[in-house]
Amino acid sequence: MSEFQYKSDGATDGTIKVLTSQKQPDGGMDIIAQVDYTFTGPKQKQSALLTDPHLPLKATIKSDRHNYKAGEKIVFDFQGNRDFYGCIIDIEPDSSIIQFLPNLKRSQKRFKGGALHRMPDFTQGDEMELQVMPPFGKSVIILLGSTIPLNLSSINNYIGDFNVFTKSEKTFLQELKQSKSLQPDCCADFYEARWVIHTEK
Secondary structure, eight states, X not given: OBTTBOOOSSOEEEEEEEEEEEEOTTSOEEXXXXXXXXXXXXHHHXXXXXXXXXXXXXXXXXXXXXXXXXXXXXXXXXXXXXXEEEEEEEEOXXXXXXXXXSOSSOOOOEEOTTSOEEESOGGGTOOOOEEOOSSOEEEEEEEEEESXXXXXXXXSOEETTEEEEOSOHHHHHHHHHXXXXXXXXXXXXXXXXXXXXXXEO
């Protein structure tokens, strides 16, 4: 990273938010910043990044395909290159937000880097299944990963085991990143991975 621009082997989109800055006696500057970025390079390079714990946090989430019909079941696989705190949400076609993980039956919030994780995962105590039902259309599955604990809201409404929110996507994600663990001498990596699915009758 140089002059607030990313330099890497692949194209990267990102934003940098300066949290604190302090001028040093020698004329230099100490800066603590929050970095959000998305790697868009070749698939083989992305795969390598998911197993390198020395790089900034990167994560991915996906299912076996993008198109599903009513009644079909979906399983998501997700992974990060470093140990991370994670939250999985679904932006429904009607813009409502369902928090898939953590949920009432599976409170897991921290995940091991380099390992492949699954949702639902019956070996982790999941008892529910993700089955396609209305509303149909485009859904966006978001995995938000962080090197510090996320600000997970208390349940205000739920369907089965899942939290349901009516706030906007932007507001929801901003609130997740507002962690009390972010001290002046701490910097944090956030990574937002998305997977789009289309559902129909």
